[in-house]
Amino acid sequence: MNCKNCDGDSFVQATDYINLRPLDKKTGFGSEKVYTVCMDCGEVMSIKIMNPEKLK
Numbered sequence: 001m002n003c004k005n006c007d008g009d010s011f012v013q014a015t016d017y018i019n020l021r022p023l024d025k026k027t028g029f030g031s032e033k034v035y036t037v038c039m040d041c042g043e044v045m046s047i048k049i050m051n052p053e054k055l056k
């Protein structure tokens with residue numbers, strides 16, 4: 001995998017500890033997001049949810 005912005009290949013995974021929650025369940029716990037960030041330019045390559053099943 002290479003960065004689509006600068007073609008670098010160093011990445012770090014990071015989270016903002018803010019849970020993504022389902023729109024229709026405001027009380028739902030949700031799941032933290034994991035960002036894959038380019039170490040060279042800061043481009044966010046992908047955002048994943050740690051526990052997709054928690055959005056059900």
Ligand SMILES: [Zn+2]
Binds near residue numbers: 003006007008043
């Ligand atoms: Zn980059």
